[in-house]
Amino acid sequence: MILFRIILFILILHCNTLFAFTILLDPGHGGDDDGAKAMHTFNKEEVLIKEKDLALQISLKLQEILSKKYNVFLTRSIDRTVTLPERAQIAEKLKADLFISIHINSAPDKNSFGFETYYLDNNNDVAVKKVEKTENIQSKGEEVVQQILVDLVIDQTVKTSKPLAVMVHSEIRKKVGGKYRIPSRGIKPGLFYVLALSKRPGLLLEAGFISTLKERQRMLNEKFQWDYARAVATGIDNFIISSTKKKRK
Numbered sequence: 001m002i003l004f005r006i007i008l009f010i011l012i013l014h015c016n017t018l019f020a021f022t023i024l025l026d027p028g029h030g031g032d033d034d035g036a037k038a039m040h041t042f043n044k045e046e047v048l049i050k051e052k053d054l055a056l057q058i059s060l061k062l063q064e065i066l067s068k069k070y071n072v073f074l075t076r077s078i079d080r081t082v083t084l085p086e087r088a089q090i091a092e093k094l095k096a097d098l099f100i101s102i103h104i105n106s107a108p109d110k111n112s113f114g115f116e117t118y119y120l121d122n123n124n125d126v127a128v129k130k131v132e133k134t135e136n137i138q139s140k141g142e143e144v145v146q147q148i149l150v151d152l153v154i155d156q157t158v159k160t161s162k163p164l165a166v167m168v169h170s171e172i173r174k175k176v177g178g179k180y181r182i183p184s185r186g187i188k189p190g191l192f193y194v195l196a197l198s199k200r201p202g203l204l205l206e207a208g209f210i211s212t213l214k215e216r217q218r219m220l221n222e223k224f225q226w227d228y229a230r231a232v233a234t235g236i237d238n239f240i241i242s243s244t245k246k247k248r249k
């Protein structure tokens with residue numbers, strides 16, 4: 001009986017620590033901003049597929065999985081316009097512990113394959129610059145973040161964001177890359193305003209290429225969306241468990 005009580009006590013303590021964690025999921029784009037787009041043929045009919053819709057579908061699934069253990073919120077749960085500073089304000093208001101932005105890639109080369117995981121840091125890679133340019137497109141004029149602020153946020157978040165990126169990416173590689181035979185394009189540092197503005201440890205995920213037929217078909221599939229969401233959730237879960245263990249030591 002005593003043993004049972006001890007186990008129950010540990011379990012309650014464990015659950016409380018996990019539920020104290022707030023995760024903000026950020027489906028990229030929305031409303032007036034479609035994000036990347038591609039025409040797709042469904043039963044001989046041409047349909048325009050938009051990044052904003054795929055990003056939301058994946059994010060909602062991720063929310064459903066993560067909500068079982070954590071406080072999970074979305075920057076948008078419907079198709080609506082949310083500016084990058086507004087997304088950051090939501091993160092600030094919620095005092096989110098993690099900020100996870102979900103996006104879909106696009107490239108002129110119709111044979112681009114793979115998934116990428118970005119965390120906030122400076123870099124000089126040309127390919128990374130291209131993705132940055134697309135995902136930062138909303139941010140102009142007064143919304144452009146001051147470099148000093150960005151440097152400060154990088155200093156504060158990179159130590160958390162990088163290991164988070166490693167854990168999430170490795171789960172995607174194992175569970176999605178392995179199952180669907182999709183190549184990993186790696187974990188990359190990038191200067192994303194939404195990550196900088198949120199001032200939280202976080203990631204920007206590019207699930208696949210909307211511009212590549214095979215990848216588009218796959219991402220439209222609910223089963224794939226669940227597999228991808230489950231992999232991301234497991235990675236986040238592993239990260240939170242390992243960081244709460246470290247804190248207790």
Ligand SMILES: [Zn+2]
Nearest residue numbers: 028035103104
């Ligand atoms: Zn995007």
